Amino acid sequence: MAGPEPVETIDFINDLSKRWNMAIIQGNTDEMIVKSTGSDKYTPPNEIMAASLKYAQEVLRPDQKEFLYELPAQLKETIGNLEILFVHGSPRRNNEDIFPNMDIEKVKEMVDRVTENIIFCGHTHMPVNYHVGKQAIINVGSVGRPFTExxxxxxxxxxxxxxxxxEFSFNYRFVDYDYKSAADKLAKLPFKGADKLAQMLIKATSRYPE
Incomplete structure (x- = not known):
């Protein structure tokens, strides 16, 4: 959702998952696309995001919606002696934010019942990491819609x-891409506010378009 090529993107990810045996989890917008019921949990934050959601629901094929529907909300992996948890938002909810500059006590509360050594998350599209005891909480940022300077x-x-x-280490990688072309494609999509979403690919002044 909120990207220029939802159909092509899902096909690409699905193909990668098959060819490389990649692990993929469901994001909160994926869930909204396939489980929208009018409840608060599935209500987009504003009219532009709602229009983007509706557009995605209209253009995605049934098999693509089924792919999103069947994605797990969380995944646990063990590599050597490391236990890793993959979530979208937080271990508690897929739409709970782990932002930069959070009170560490709030972060502790979010991961209180988690036993894994590493927690990878996303959702906010903002890269940040925290350490709680011997536990690392790593927000990986975003490839498709980064909210960075x-x-x-x-x-x-x-x-x-x-x-x-x-013992492990991790490094953030920041990669140039043709965000102007992506923004041009997004601005031309046939829903209200697509142009404002497109501007956020160029400069994300806020989390949601206004």
Whole structure:
């Protein structure tokens, strides 16, 4: 949702998941697209995002909606001696924000019942990481719609050289991409506010278009 090519993007991700056995989880907007019921949980934050949601629901094929519907909300993986939890928002909810500059006590509350060594999350599209005891909470940012000072695709590489131990490191990668072309495509989509969403690819002055 809120991107220039929802149909092509889902096909691309689905193909990657099959060819490379990639693990994929469901985001909150994926859930809204396939489970929208009018409840507060599935209500977009404003009219522009609602129009974007409606557009995605109209253009996606039935098989693509089924793909989104069947994605797991969370995934747990064990690599060597590391246990890793993948979530979209927080371990509690897929639409709970883990922002930069949060009170660490609030972060602790979010992960209170989690036992994994690493928690990877996203949702806010803002890269940030916290440490709670021996636990790392890593917001990986966003490849497709980054909310950073510079409009670069953002992701994280985990380095875990000794599978018998629990020492690891991680690095954020920021990659140039043709965000102006992406914005041009988005601005031409046939729903109200597409032009404002497009501007956010160039400069994200707020989290949601106004």
């Amino acid at each position: 510079l409009p670069k695709a953002c992701y994280v590489i985990l380095d875990y050289p000794d599978l018998s131990g629990k």
